Structure formats: structure tokens, C-alpha cells
Amino acid sequence: MSGSTFGNIFKITTWGESHGRGLGVVIDGCPAGIPLCEEDIQRDMDRRKPGQSRYTTQRSEADKIEIMSGVFEGKTTGTPISLMVLNTDQRSRDYSAICDVYRPGHADYGFETKYGFRDYRGGGRSSARETLARVAAGAVARKILAELNIKVDAYTVSINEIEIDRNNFDLAERFNNPVVMPDKAAAENAQALLDTAIKNLDSVGGVIECCVTGLPAGIGEPVFDKLDASLGRAIFSIGAVKGVEFGLGFEAAKIYGSQNNDNFTFKDGKVEKLTNNSGGILGGISDGSELILRAAFKPTPSIAQPQKTVNSKNENIEIEIKGRHDPIVVPRAVIVVEAMTAITLVDLLLMNMSAKMDNIKKFYN
Amino acid sequence: MSGSTFGNIFKITTWGESHGRGLGVVIDGCPAGIPLCEEDIQRDMDRRKPGQSRYTTQRSEADKIEIMSGVFEGKTTGTPISLMVLNTDQRSRDYSAICDVYRPGHADYGFETKYGFRDYRGGGRSSARETLARVAAGAVARKILAELNIKVDAYTVSINEIEIDRNNFDLAERFNNPVVMPDKAAAENAQALLDTAIKNLDSVGGVIECCVTGLPAGIGEPVFDKLDASLGRAIFSIGAVKGVEFGLGFEAAKIYGSQNNDNFTFKDGKVEKLTNNSGGILGGISDGSELILRAAFKPTPSIAQPQKTVNSKNENIEIEIKGRHDPIVVPRAVIVVEAMTAITLVDLLLMNMSAKMDNIKKFYN
Amino acid sequence: MSGSTFGNIFKITTWGESHGRGLGVVIDGCPAGIPLCEEDIQRDMDRRKPGQSRYTTQRSEADKIEIMSGVFEGKTTGTPISLMVLNTDQRSRDYSAICDVYRPGHADYGFETKYGFRDYRGGGRSSARETLARVAAGAVARKILAELNIKVDAYTVSINEIEIDRNNFDLAERFNNPVVMPDKAAAENAQALLDTAIKNLDSVGGVIECCVTGLPAGIGEPVFDKLDASLGRAIFSIGAVKGVEFGLGFEAAKIYGSQNNDNFTFKDGKVEKLTNNSGGILGGISDGSELILRAAFKPTPSIAQPQKTVNSKNENIEIEIKGRHDPIVVPRAVIVVEAMTAITLVDLLLMNMSAKMDNIKKFYN
């Protein structure tokens, strides 16, 4: 499994398991001279932290980030930035109920087949806790984007059948409700639905949208490191994501070219698009409009209802998964989507710098 | 733009433009000892070739593949396999209508911004003709999969509003109609819809599904080279794709965990799933079931209706894109989806070989 | 600086600075099922640790390794192995003498030019202390090699003008003297030479040889990841190395083909070479003989003699570098050479597993 590194120039490598000593990330290729302190990162960590509402696991973790290297006198030095969180609540549990069982909807069977055995404590490496390291790296990427006036904002657009009303869209509202919806009424309906699901020992899924503003045109490296291909990989690498789309997405397959094409216009001294069905990407390269992506998350696989499965002795059995599980992953995944988007964009922004010989000459002369 | 290489062990690098001298691919890391001849590859090339129906461009290209290296005495040698197609129909046209215009829905504006100028002949590198090289590499990947009894089959599941009826599903039927649908009735309706669209100087989109059988459990490298993350990148790197999903995909976000989880059972000497909502992937690793993915393609952006846009002098103008354009990319993209899927799977199958120390010891002892 | 990752399948990423909070490495792609504990690694760390003789810095560091992830129930899990050493002796010093001065022979000027500023405490990332992380990763690589009966042994063959006598060669002897020479008499002469150098406030260089036994033929990936090319990069990445050679090395350029070619013979059921001038590598691929490489290390650049240099105000000044510096890097670099060799070999051994289709079929059937 040498799949734990992401990026070409701005490169992150994550490590750690749910119930091991801790989790972390090494960021290699971060430019020098960026002011960075632990608070900059902790802010994002706190958005992912468990225990913030009745819809997230009650596991008690401070998720306190520590900068182990790469920062000197308050600024990044250009050398690898090592970030770490120690696990504190590795509650001594009895794992006998799951240690030799393949939990439905989980990675257990794949890991066991691939590696011959697995760290069964809370899913080990396949736990959603793994995304903590991505959020830490994302916070650093967002510092870079901020210096370039690029903003990345994600939010929940639907939970099960409850969708936001685009007419009520209010980005600021997302931080006022535990389901991170930018629509107060929808958020209330979603909470009611979640409360019922919890009562039914069930879990639900939802869709997160991510919007990037300020991204210049020209970003993305055809043909395999296109902007959408890179983001597609980034977002699908987040556990529980089953679908990704850009702009109109699957809807685009149902309309005509004359409806889908965004016309260009020159206005106020610059080229713009009259519509943004493309979601800011044409031919794998940013087109100067807002970048829009959506990711579909499946319901949390851990549910307390009885489920049929198999144990390592190949016996057909029934299990009920008890424990501290989120009935929905979406609210805590919002910052993860932002993080992976930011990391991908920084890498592609750096790659783009060598696209033109003129720029290289200017740089070195 | 160093984004033209894909893969870690089985690595492909593509080159070429729509109206340049030709296009090709170098496959590095192909195992030695696989029987390979040009016919093996030509078969797939012919499925992508233009001019096969009234729904594809009438550009006349034989797309004849040539093996330039890497094969000796009819077998792959383990050294790079260079495959090439020379362009024959580079019809001398008048490009004055588009050479300084940003065509709506195309990559023109992004390329121009990124590189300072662009090869405007037929879109240059951003032409769908670029996928020819992927199909050639895919044919080699499919030879490897065939030796492992893994099959990759794609087909059209919808064109605009016309969807196949799953009750009439007949895989063999897809090769009997020009829209590559595994449902005769739907294929006829789709053709009627396309005929109307052509009359209206319009274009349409659609959805392709790809199904892989025979894939063993354990394939995929968490956390960034997961099976779905790798395939996500691969499929989104195909031009015109706006959405990708696995298994239930976006539907999974609308149902409950108790509905979405696939239960396991031990039957006939092996672990199986009772349903396959996961589309064959759990935690980024294959689970032994059929792998199912779907990709949404937008309508072809080149349409002959008048559209508003901007030229390089920043004048607001109107254009009508004449020329030999497919009114839909979906039918010819089916083999491209198969190719990218096959290439991705071969790479991950090879990466998986070093997952367990036991296997490495067996190999070297 | 995204140059802190090494390897393709067995991939290491190092981090940390001389006087930061600590140093470490993430090993991604380590096969599952290898017994591993901290003692396995500490053994190698202790060979690199400062303060073991009067020829090494008196900085007091236990260099205690901690396994942070990737090991469960005493075995590697296939997930990233994070290893860390916390710095304990970050003696509060006065850096005013060097913080704005380019020390001759050091990386100060390059770092300052590249990044705009630098961590001047003990050289920061450019300190030889950085190699600690390589030794930790090397210890894991050596566990894998041990399971394949491959041994990697390095030792000092010369210090300044003192060379070992090949007739007195005794590998075991290297651990009996502080200069790690496999020749008792040479080791004594070298120590006398070092004592004089120390008295003269000077430093010396030397040559390390590394010998690998048990390596099967066929390892190395032409044309850019050849065995010698990969090792060449690995060894030159160690600070202070100014030359690398394989087999006869530079001597080969001075003799005739008839003298240099190693003839083959079939003996005792296998193909062997009658001589080993090639150092075990032909055409970038191992030939089944012992692999032999040598690395030339320059004298430690930190010396207490007065030297001319420039400060950040561009004033020409004179400095004397005080502090706890090794008068020679060679003895502590021996284990670093072994580590980088082992890491490189493991990666190439894993890459070789997909060279033949027959093996892949056997693996998956």
C-alpha cells in the first residue's frame, strides 16, 4: 500500500490509524515564507473534531495538532512540514465482537484479503479518523490559497431526501447548524430526519457541494492531471464517497448542447462566461469561473440494526454494530472536501508556473 | 503540461494532436511474455474509429495502429511498447473562422490563457482524437486482464432522456446498434432523438456504464490510490465527462444505511455479498463483486447553431461551428471508458503483488 | 522542496531538522506481515548515534526511535509506518556567530538563495542529523532483505591517505574500532591521523565500501531506474558524498576490455562470473554476483580554523566554527550507506515482481 502520497509538487503523505498512537501528515514541497502556526491549523481541525453535536460520535478527542518540523521563526522554511495528532481516547474496548467479522459496508473484507490480517480496532487505517491528516494538510494549502485570494467553501446540499432551497441559500448560515447546510429551514428538516434515523438505529447519506472562487483560468494539466481528473481522484479518495460531479454534472447528460454550452463575453475588461454549466472547467483546465463540484456520500455503514455477515471461520452470522458511530458522515466531511480540494488546487497552481517559457525567463532573469 | 503520463507500474504516456502528424502512446512497465500483434490492438481501434455511423464525424481515418517497439518474436519483451497512428485526413481547411475565437464549451480559452497560444486545428491536443492513444494502450491492458480472466464491458445506458430498460438488458445487443445500447428498443428511440437533434443543429449527451467481472478482492491502494479514486481520475480525464459514480452512486446519498449496506454470506466455498450496492468497492478496495461505474458525458460542444463568444481581440462576436463533428460523443467513448478502466486495473493489480511479505518470499525463493 | 520522498513502491518520506522538535520518516508500501518492533530499528540507530567515540560530536542524544503507526500485534500491517525521534539536546546556544554567515563547505548559501531565509540552528534540514530518518527506514528495509537472505554490509576502506590492506580484510573487525575499518592495523593508523587532525583544528574525509550478498540476478529497471542509477541517486543524496563507483569504478576507465570483462561459467548448477569487475551490475541489472559500491566522503566542512566568508550584509569576514562537530563523517555514515542501499534494493526487488506475465498469472491463479 504505497498509496498514501498525493500531489506532484505540493505533496502530502499521511499515516496513522484510528486506535494507534496517533495520525499525521508530512507536507513536502510547501513554499518557504508562509506564516504558519498551530492555531492556523487547529481552526480547521476543530471543524472535523468529533463530539460537536448529537449527530457525531461521542468519542472524546481534542485532536490537538502539533507542528513537528518545517516552520522556523513562524514561517515555513521550504522543508517538509510534519504535522501530528496523538490519539488520547483509545478507550480500552472489547473488540471480540468485530475482530474476526466482516462488517457490511466496511473495508474489513478487502483489507483482510489484501494483507492477510488487519488492525480491527475501529477500522484501523480505514477509519474516517484518517481524514484528520488531510484536514491538517488542507489548512496549510488554504493558507497558500488565501495569499492568492482563492477561497474554498463547502457545505451540505442534501441529506437523504432533504435538499436545500437555492432561493434560501445563505453561505454564512452553514456554521449555525450542526448539519452544515446553507439554508436554515432545510437544516431543521434534516435534523428531524436524522433524529428519526437515530431512533431507528439507522444512518443516512447526503451530498456536499464545494465552491471555489478566485481561481485563475489556465489551471489543470491535460490529459491525465486535468483539473477535474485530479479533483476526481482527490474527492473519491475520501471514504464513503460514491459519486462526484462538476457543474451540471449528471444533468448535463440530459440536455442539449445548445443548452449546456456556456457562451463567452468580454465585459469590464475581461473574458467571462454568461452561464456556468461547466462548473468552471473546460477541457480539464479552469475557465476563470467559479469551480463547482458535488460529492455523494453513502450512509454510515456502522448501524446497530442486525445485519448478516461472515466471520473468519466462514460461518454465516448476525451482528449489531454498537459503539460511538456518527449516524451521518456528511457534516464532518465538509471540511475534508474543502481540504482535498485545496490541496489539489495548490499542487496544480504550482505545476502551472512552468507552462510558458516567457515566465521562466522572467523568473530567472 | 507534464500530465500526459498515467499509472505507477503499468505506465502510459500519450502524445499527439488532432491535425498533427499522428498520435501515439508509450506503454512502460508492460510485463514480458504476452503475445501481442497489431490486430489485437486494431480491433479496439476500430470500435473508436470515426465514420462508422451517421452519428459520428465523417472524417476519414483508418486509424491504423503500428507497433514501433517492445515486441519481439510476437511477444512483449518487458521494454517500452511504442504504439503510433499516423494522421491521414488532415484536410487542408480554412481555420480563419475559429483560430482566434474561443469556442463555447471547448478548452480554447483555457489553453490560450495557460500557454499563450494554441494549436487551433481541430482543437489540437484537446481534441477527442487524443483518446485514440488511450484505446491503443487499453487494448494491451485488456490482453493482460484476459490472461487473468477479468472482463471489462462498457455500454450506453442513456442518451439524453432515453434510458435503457434494465429488464431488456442484453449485453450482446450493444454491438448491433450505432448507439452501443444493450437494449434494442431504447437504441431505436435514441436514434430517433439523435436524428431530430442533428436536424436542429444540436448535440446531446448521455451516460456510459462499465462493468468488470472476475476482479479478485483486495485490489486498490488506500488512501489516495484507492480503486475508486484511481478510476475516478482515469474516467474524469476523458474529455466531456462531467460526473462519475460507483454502484448506487448518487442514489446512495438518498437511502438509509440499512438499505445501502450489502450483507455478506459464505456460499459455495467463498465469501459473497447478497447485494452489490457498493459497485464492487468497499473502503477503496475491490470486494470480489462486479465492479460497476457510470460516467456522464455532456453534449458535444461543437454545434452549428449561432453562439455568442469573444475573439482574441476581445470583441464580442457570434459563431456557428461548421465541420465534421459528432452530434454525440457517447457511442465512440464506450471503448475509451473500457480502455481507461482496463489500464487502471492492470496498474493496481501489479501494485497489489507486493502487499504481503509471504508472497514476496514465495516469489524469491 | 518536494524532494523528500524516495522510492516507487517501497517509498520513504523524511522530515525534521537538527534543532527542531524531532525527525522522522514515513515508510509507505512496506509489505504486511513482517515482525517489527522498536528494538529492530534501535539497533541501527545506535550505530549512527553521536557520542560513541572521540571522533564524533559530543552532542548527547539517545536517538530513541518510536513506532507511531503501521504495526499491529507485532507485525507490519501494510499501512504507512511512521517512525519518529524527538530531539532532546537542543542545547540553548548562541547562534549569532553563524546565523547570518555562509559557512564554507556548507549548504547555507544555497538554502538562503533558494528559500529567502534558513533555519540556521545546526544547519537545520541540511544537518547530517537528517540521515537519522534514513537509518530508521533502512532498518525496516533490512528486515525485508533478511527474509530474502540478502545481506548489506558497509565499512570504511580509507580515511585520508590511510587505506585498508585487502590482505588483512576482516569484516567482523569493523565493529571493534571507532573508524569502522575491517583491518585492525589500518584502523590504528587512521586513529593516529585523526588525532593529529583534531589537534590541528582540521577535519578529514574517507571512502566507504558497501557489499551486498545474496542479491538475485535480474534486479534493476532500465533505462533510468537501473540498479546503478538508483543506487547512484541514493548514495549521492547523502550529504558530503562527492564520488560514487561500482566494481572497478574509475579504474575500469584505465584498463582494456579484455581485462575488464568478466567471463561467465556454468558451475555447480548455476551461471557464475569468473571475476567481478562489474561489481555485480551489467546493463543496469544485477548479475547474481556480489554488488560492490564505493562512496567518497569529503572532510567535515565545520572546522575551527579561521576561514574567509561573507555575511548577509555582504561584508567579507572571517569565521572560526566552534561547537560539537565530528572531525570526520565517515564512521557514522557507514550505517547510512547501508540504509540507503537497503531501501533502494527493496524498492527494486518489489518492482521486479511484475516483470514477467507468467509470474503474474501464477500470483492471481
Place this chain on the structure above:
Amino acid sequence: MSGSTFGNIFKITTWGESHGRGLGVVIDGCPAGIPLCEEDIQRDMDRRKPGQSRYTTQRSEADKIEIMSGVFEGKTTGTPISLMVLNTDQRSRDYSAICDVYRPGHADYGFETKYGFRDYRGGGRSSARETLARVAAGAVARKILAELNIKVDAYTVSINEIEIDRNNFDLAERFNNPVVMPDKAAAENAQALLDTAIKNLDSVGGVIECCVTGLPAGIGEPVFDKLDASLGRAIFSIGAVKGVEFGLGFEAAKIYGSQNNDNFTFKDGKVEKLTNNSGGILGGISDGSELILRAAFKPTPSIAQPQKTVNSKNENIEIEIKGRHDPIVVPRAVIVVEAMTAITLVDLLLMNMSAKMDNIKKFYN
């Protein structure tokens, strides 16, 4: 063998065999806007071409380069540049003498072991003819360096025991003699020595030096993509190289720190070194001085003297290698060393552009 790609941003992938249809290279990541035509490349190809003197093979190849993609209206477009040479003199020979024999000093045995069989015609992929593709890519890299006023010059410094006299050094002279020596007298002595060797059916080796002027300080990416580590890999990847050194190289191991350290001085408005023992590299980063490297080439392994070896039936036999072989590889390898150096430098120059946040902000604002 997925080892045929080199570079991170400026990335080359080579293909082709000695007696296949041709050889070539795909350059991905070449910046847009560089004037480029076939003559630019052919100039370097001609320096490597066989048949130029009595010391090179008499195989008759024009080695005519063709640009297949990536150039439009005389300038690079930023898309992959595919370069190709078709083999013309694949003289139909009788290979029965070598097809099942392991030639001493050649890669035959390694290839056979690794891949199960091999292309025995002229060594196949392991032929020195493979370097043709590197020279083509190098010519493109040199165009980029030229725009940055960086010059790469290599020349022969010794052939067997004949060394150039540094007092007679005259760079221009290297193109006046067939051994590419920058010293007329030494060149004559070397030719006499070669004539004798040819008469004796023997071959000789030699040393090439490469000197880079104009390289700015700050180039190289610690800790594994250091300037010397990257060049070390690049040069060792050339067939027949057995040793590489920078600056004083192996000599540095024999002198004292006080002798080896280069002092800095501020002069004429810039920081300079008073000596250049480092060969222009400190801590893996360029220090603004001339970059100096040397590579030791072994004698050509193909000699017509009888040699002992083994055939594929494991019989001990004797062979005499007839055919059109260079008695020395050095003169034709000079341009290959320049090419690999240039390719490496361009890649590192591009990587360096994202080292400082200030530069990135300037670029995007």
C-alpha cells in the same frame, strides 16, 4: 520495466531497440513558446551518429530526427513533444552466434533472467543506440537552457592512461579530433593508443568531464532530489558508466577540510567562491559556481578476442564477438552526458520556481 521515464516536471519517456523499427522519446512538460525545429535537434544527433571516424561503428544510420507532435507554427505548444528516428540499417544478419549466449560485460544474462527471453538483435533495448533518444530530448532541454544563458559542455579528459594536460586545455579543440579531447597533443596520443587496441582486437575506456556555466545558485531539491543525486542517477543511467564524481570527487576524500572548503567572498556585487573544489554543489544545491562532474566509462564489452561464457543450454563455451562495434564508447558518449545533464538541470530549474511564496504571489498577481 517501468523505468523509462525520467524527470518530475520536464519528463522524458524513451522507447526503442537497436534493431527494431526505430527509437524515440516523448517529452512531457516542455514549456510553451520555445522556437523548435528538427535542425535544432539534428545538430546534436549528428554528434552521436555512428560512422564519423575509424573509432566508431561503421553501421550506417542517418539518425534523422522527426518531430511528431508538440510543435505548432515553429514553437512548442506545451503539449507532449514526440521525437522519433526510424532505423534504416537493420542489416539482416545471422544472430545464431549470440542469440543464446551471454556476452561477457553485456546485459544479456540479466535481461534473460528478468524477462524470460530477450531481443538479442544488437542488444535490443540494452544497446547504446538507446541513448539516441536521450540526445534528442537533450537538444530540447539545451534550447531551454540557452534561453537562460546556461551552457553545458562535455569533453573527454582521459582515454585509458592518456590524460589531457590542463595547461593545454582548449575547449574549442574538442571538435577538431575524433576523441573529443580539449587538448591536441593528448588527442593524438589517444588515437595512437586506440589504433593499437583495435589491432589487438581490444577496447578501451575513458573519462568524460562535463562543465556547466551560468547555473544560478539555489538549484536542487533536498534531500533526495539534490542536484548531485539527480545528476548521479542521470549519468549512471548511461550504459558503461562505472563511476561519477563532482568537483574534486574521490580526491576530496584524501585531503583536509581546511584544503577542501571553498571560502566565500563578496566581489563585484555578488557572492563568489575563491576556489571551486565543490564542483558547484553544496548540500545538494547549486552554489553559483561552475558545475563540474566526471563520469568513468568502462571499455566497450564487445571484443573480437576469444572469451569464455555460457549458452542457454548451460554449456561452457568460447565466443569471439564480431560485428560493427565501437572500440571505445567515450567519444560518442560526450553528447549523451551533455544531454542527460541538460535534461536534469531543466527539470530542477522548473522545480525550483515554487520554492518561495513571494515568487508564487508575484506570478499570480
